[in-house]
Amino acid sequence: MSAPIEEPGEVLAADGTPLKRSLARALRVQKLRALMLIAPLLIFILVTFILPVADMLYRSVENQIVSETLPKTVVALESWDADSGEAPDEAVFAALAADLQIAAEQKIHTKLGTRLNYENPGMASLFRKSGRQVKKWDLETDGPFKEQFVDVDEDWADPEVWQTIKTYAPKITAGYYLNSVDMKLGADGVEVRPESERIYLTLFGRTLFMSFVITASCIVLGYPVAWLLANLPMKTSNLLMILVLLPFWTSLLVRTSAWKILLQQQGVINDILVWIGLVADDNRLVMINNQLGTIIAMTHILLPFMILPMYSVMQSIQPTYLRAAKSLGATNWTAFWRVYFPQSVPGIGAGSILVFILAIGYYITPALVGGTSGTFISNRIAFHISISLNWGLAAALGGILLAVVLIFYYAYDKIVGIDNVKLG
């Protein structure tokens, strides 16, 4: 490939192409090669990790079940005025009979009932009961269906039931997200749930509050240790570093089980306290299955993540600054507070964000030592996936948690840079 010479005096590469173009091509090849090396992993992560998370986010708004199970009813309901205060007319009931008969044969009407039960308790039994009856009806001759349905269950005359079906007819719903912030999609738009049904905002609040307490206790405990490690001679600090790194490498479950054993009422700490005489034998401290247990265990588990970034920042602080401050007349405290501490703030910031991000999504430790008062939002997500089977709500709770974490991740990237994460 030989390009024509366009301008006289242009610098040419050995093969006759203009140097500028030849360099640009070399750069392009280089970029392409780098991307080719990254591509396999990127695809791998996309398929095994990013797509699953995207799937979860999709499930948090997905709501095809109503329009798929009751296609004719949904269309017929469009002309019904939800504010009329009356149940819809015969046309809608006929459509419902037709839809429900098909659904009952495929045995999917109970699924729909379960789905609508999340929004309006009582719908599950309504659908189960009606499905059984509808199967016996003859669609051609058994009309009018309105009375028949009301005979099966009076709830069918209740406009609220129909409002729920109409509200959740669209294929995409914000219902799960509203649910996760203790609101619901009523007939007249968004409304706050009654006091007795509000749990999630409290739970989010508790998760944030406890993560904050854990982060703060990690700062308080981590700062002196990091300072000591950064200021001791290399040999000693390397040795002491093992005491920080060993917990970091030890299985999470080992550490959690250790705390479970230590904090029990018949456990080692209570035994020692009784032996010293600080606590009466019949009055042992309750330190487990509550918030205190979660905070103690998680502070211990996350402390290395605070110490390591602090240490690497403090290592780079010149001791000469402190000496200079003191020689200029600063007291020890002023020298520390005005000279040393400001320089160590980036380490505190990096460690805090890391610990906070890790704490907010914790599941195992709160599940094992948290009891009922020390659980996090993650425990609720797991509950909805494996026990209550309300996957949409689990996905919405997860979506909110993910958003919070990503905000902090972004901040971490801006402040520290992901490239600067160090392990050990």
Added chain:
Amino acid sequence: MSLPSYATTGEKAWYYGFRVITGLIFFFLIAPILVVIPLSFNAQDFFTFTPEMLRLDPEGYSLKHYRDFFSNSDWQHAMVNSLKIAPMATVLSVSFGTLAAIGLSQPHVPFRRAIMAILISPMIVPLIISAAGMYFFYSRIGLQGTYIGVVLAHAALGIPFVIITVTATLVGFDQSLTRAAANMGANPVTTFFRVQMPLILPGVISGALFAFITSFDEVIVVLFVGSAGQKTLPWQMFIGLREQISPTILAVATILVAISIALLTTVELLRRRSEKLRGIA
């Protein structure tokens, strides 16, 4: 750092007081892990020190919890599963991760920051969210409840660690060495295996160990993505801790602590060797 001879009494008090405080924090860090070890030799089914143990009476100690671990089929099945899943996940993370880390450390990489953010994200996204997403998605494509599903999931979780350790090793890598090799007629594959690989090997191995321990210790994802057939050691421990807590857990915990110590030592030795190789230390 040592106390100067002209230090006042107050300074002396602070100096020693500070050391006592940090000593207590170190104790807080390490004691819970160490306390598990003697308790695992308890001859009784208690989770605390018996009077016999405190008297250092040999009667108070026994290996019965270890015998239980090695003879109980549930625990053995779980251990075999762990030893099957973790190495496979490690191989996947390391091979993809090392290639990508080499790509990322090239001088001109478009969208480097964004790619890095995506590759590190499995470490940042809360495990419960990864587990939920993987559970939903893997059930759609029929990977839920299979070994392959668990291995893929664990490989994804291990990748950030490989990327971080290998890119850190490559920071000090002299690119002229690969150019020299190419100059002397080596093709890219030979260059990679004969020149680049030996130099970054310490980083690759510590990345592999991180990936291994990530999979080996992981509970949440395997709880959701796996089924009873893929029950791993941490899963068995989790059940044990939640339902009927048996002292066998202490024996398992002690074995896991021993493994962690071995891994930590290896990683530290590798880090020093790598720094020596690259002329940093």
